[in-house]
Amino acid sequence: MSYVTSNQPTGTPTWIELDVHDTRRAAEFYGALFGWEFEAGAAEAGRYTLCLLRGRPVAGLRPAAEPTAEKGGSGRWRVYIATDDCDDTAKRVVAAGGTLVEGPQDVGGQGRAALVVDPVGAEFGLWQGRGRLGCEIVNEPGSLVRNDLTTPDPGPARAFYPGVFDYTLDGNDDLPDADFSFLRRPDGHEIGGIMGVERGEPSVWKTLFEVADTDAAVARAVAAGGTAGTPSDTIYARMAEITDPFGNSFEVGARPR
Structure with missing residues (x-):
């Protein structure tokens, strides 16, 4: 927990x-x-x-x-x-x-x-x-696990965020073909990343929620009135994009077993 x-x-x-x-x-x-x-x-x-x-x-x-x-x-x-x-x-x-x-x-x-x-x-x-800390549970099923910025113009973003939060940038050897940089706090803790994407896509901070079973989460989302993409396996998690009944998109992911 x-x-x-x-x-x-x-x-x-x-x-x-x-x-x-x-x-x-x-x-x-x-x-x-x-x-x-x-x-x-x-x-x-x-x-x-x-x-x-x-x-x-x-x-x-x-x-x-x-x-x-x-x-x-x-x-x-x-x-x-x-x-x-x-x-x-x-x-x-x-x-x-x-x-x-x-x-x-x-x-x-x-x-x-x-x-x-x-x-x-x-x-x-x-x-x-002050009175509210923020998310009081993270990194477990049903809670926030990660945020990444995706943008077709990653250069200005990679200058902006270190300038505001004193982040350092770090490459990802696990994804050598991706235009991706980790964002790390001054203490070295990884807080997310910046991913370069194709022109025409919007610049957005994406949210990833952890789930225990991605396929089961997709089924629940569809049954509740949402839509979902086909789950796919990555080196980090089995993931799927879900869109809620209002058109808001986010991702879910289950850790490898």
């Missing part, structure tokens, strides 16, 4: 949330897929809804006025990266060529947050935890 009991170090993906116009329907889908529970009455009332695994927060559903596709959104889960000073990190984002979209602002007594866009057009959030 991977419990998080204190704020993650600056530069660590720490929280994920999804903008949805129907929180009740979203709760039904993600509950069926991951076995999540939800704050009593929040989804039905259309309020911000914490997604819970064994009673601990693992994600959030943020009410949106319209479907993501209609408002030009990315159709993805949003990752928040931890910071011990949201205002200072927001300034570093702008200085490095990014754009401030929302905040920084206090979120009740839970923390201080901002939404930003990097120079290649990928959105992400900043989270300075």
Whole structure:
């Protein structure tokens, strides 16, 4: 079990949330897929809804006025990266060529947050935890395991993120033919990566959830009203892309047995 009991170090993906116009329907889908529970009455009332695994927060559903596709959104889960000073990190984002979209602002007594866009057009959030740490369970079935940035223009991204979070870049010997770089915190801990993709694809931070059985998760997603690609094996996991009933895409993966 991977419990998080204190704020993650600056530069660590720490929280994920999804903008949805129907929180009740979203709760039904993600509950069926991951076995999540939800704050009593929040989804039905259309309020911000914490997604819970064994009673601990693992994600959030943020009410949106319209479907993501209609408002030009990315159709993805949003990752928040931890910071011990949201205002200072927001300034570093702008200085490095990014754009401030929302905040920084206090979120009740839970923390201080901002939404930003990097120079290649990928959105992400900043989270300075106070009352809420972020995801309190990670790296196990039903929870966040990884975030990677995919972009057709990886060069500016590889300059931007080290400039904001003091990451170092590292190649991946396991994928010699891929245009991929690991992102590492100053302490050497790997927090994700940047993958170069074909022109015409959007620049997005992708979210990977761990599952115990990828094929079973795909079947649950389809039964709950989503769609899914065919599972495939990689050196790291058996993976599949899933799209929820609102058009939001994400990946699931089961560790090799």
